[in-house]
Amino acid sequence: MLFIGRFVIGINCGLNTSLVPMYISEIAPLNLRGGLGTVNQLAVTLGLLISQILGIEQILGTDDGWPVLLGLTILAPFLQLILLPVCPESPRYLLMNKMWEEEARKALRKLRASNQIEVDIEEMRVEQIAQQSESNMTMSELLCSSTLRQPLIIGVVMQLSQQFSGINAVFYYSTGLFESSGLATETAKFMTIGIGAIMVTMTIISIPLMDRTGRRTLHLYGLGGMFIFSIFITISLLIKEMVDWMSYLSVISILGFVVFFAVGPGSIPWMITAELFSQGPRPAAMSIAVLVNWIANFVVGIGFPTLNTKFEEYTFLPFSVMLAGFWLFTYKKVPETKNKTFEEIAALFRIEDVRPATPHENTPLVAQYQASIDAKSRQKK
Helix, strand or coil, rough: CHHHHHHHHHHHHHHHHHHHHHHHHHHHCCCHHHHHHEEEEEEEEHHHHHHHCCCCCCCCCCCCHHHHHHHHHHHHHHHHHHHHHCCCCCCCHHHCCCHHHHHHHHHHHHHHEEEEEEEEHHHHHHHHHHHHHCCCCCCHHHCCCCCCHHHCCCCHHHHHHHHHCHHHHHHHHHHHHHHHHCCCHHHHHHHHHHHHHHHHHHHHHHHHHCCCCCCHHHHHHHHHHHHHHHHHHHHHHHHHHCCCCHHHHHHHHHHHHHHHHHHHHCCCCHHHHHCCCCCHHHHHHHHHHHHHHHHHHHHHHHHHHHHHHHHHHCCCCCHHHHHHHHHHHHHEEEEEEECCCCCHHHHHHHCCCCCCCCCCCHHHHHHHHHHHHHHHHHHHH
């Protein structure tokens, strides 16, 4: 029963981690897309914190209580089944996939609580014109597409930067890490709850920063901070036997590691993958990204105990090396998507691909896109 139940819940997790960020990115206003995308991560971290609190021995973490704890999972899908019919279908899906403009307008009016929706409609039409050569794609078609290879690589590496940063090693084995740092077992368990609380707090703080500072910048801050604290974790584990107070540095380093994860890598990979693609290939891109993310999650979860046994105090050094590599990749390859429409983001890759020989000459598609943007700017004025 446990295997069957976890299998069914796993299917739901796979669907949610793909569909929810994509849906939010499609319905959100341009200036709020980053903040609303982070709310998805806030819900995840809040769920983790509630689970950690309910799982302590004083509440439901007992032989008699854990079946009840697992049964409480039913509350979330029950609430979702009540609320989901109230949510309108994605206007982008209705207009660009189904060609149902009136239904798209109704959905937009409901989402914006306003009749001023022409700017959104125009943006979708511009994207629709531009993606005429990029209709709905399967995963295999996307993998074979040369024009979309660069954004796909960026999306996949961003997912890997989340999982291979070492954060799930901290989540899954945090109690053991705190115990190895010199804390008592009971204290270590409560410090694990502290990790969940920090994740929630920092995710809340990052919501307004996402549309002010930008995705790329925050991701660089997050990866850089995690790299520094992973080095501190290694140092503290190496000399904790020699210096009494070094266990406190280890605890602070682990908490700092989590803080910087919440700032960037926690939410940005989900969000930016949905932003890098136009309406046609976006579902396939999210499917590939989620597949890569969960495979990497599985590898870290299964492999960390062996890594910890072999490397002992140097366990976090491989993560430090990967964090440095992901930071360099983000700095060199990842574009900033803040306040850019989906078509503006997609055009970055198209322009780079189609005009290397004549850098000042626009293709007809880009020219048509630019004319639409100019018209929209005049309308705003």
